Amino acid sequence: MMKQGTIRQILLLTDGCSNNGEDPSAMAVLAREQGITVNVIGIIDEDASNQRGLHEIDQIALSGGGISQTVYATQLSHTVQMVTRQAMTQTLQGVVNEQLKKILHKETDLEALPPDTRGEVMEVVDELGETANLEVLILVDTSASMASKLPTVKEALLDLSLSLNARMGSNLFSLSIFPGKRKETEQLIDWTPTLESLPAVFSKLSPGGLTPTGPAIREAISKFKAKRHKKGWLPTDDEYIEKSV
Secondary structure (H helix, E strand, O other): OOOOOEEEEEEEEEOOOOOOOOOHHHHHHHHHHOOEEEEEEEEEOOOOOOHHHHHHHHHHHHHOEEEEEEEEHHHHHHHHHHHHHHHHHHHHHHHHHHHHHHHHOOOOOHHHOOHHHHHHHHHHHHHHHHHOEEEEEEEEEOOHHHHHHHHHHHHHHHHHHHHHOOOOOOEEEEEEEEOOOOOOOEEEEEEEOOOOOHHHHHOOOOOOOOOOHHHHHHHHHHHHHHHHHOOOOOOOOOHHHHHHO
């Protein structure tokens, strides 16, 4: 039986079109190499057809081993929850595939198993999804074009916190915005089990400036590193997920 483990995700909410700093896809590759999945939700206007932004959203998630989804702001709440949970399942399936290769000593994945066996394994994956510890660092684009979307983002993230707290495993959230007031990114909420303080921090935001998506992902990686180096924060049973993805 596999140990409980911790799943680490960056959840990026943006309307695309980074225009400052490193290539965000390259930063997403770095995150993936360190066992952090990068998921991207692109928030578009009803009348928008921004092909460059849409392409960037897909590329960041592809590079970060995560899931991308483009939605109108009105559908955001459901999508944030769906992407977070789908990414957990995808990460766990990757872990299971690695375990299968070790057990069977050959290249085997879930799809190659007989249907009955595959169903049993997926039950284990679902159970792990409910019991694994989850760390989600949320990155919110607060450039000028996101101004009208931020109230919807706030509600969606509150819903995410509530829905995930129904799980058995522990949840930790952290929230950063980009651009920050004085630098490329700014942390608004440090690691916390719930996002109750969201309404207060969002009410103080004044959107504007460039879109440094790459630097924001780089900073997010460093936040995971800093957290793990704090005394008492490093779990002893989560190494299998980091090494297997």
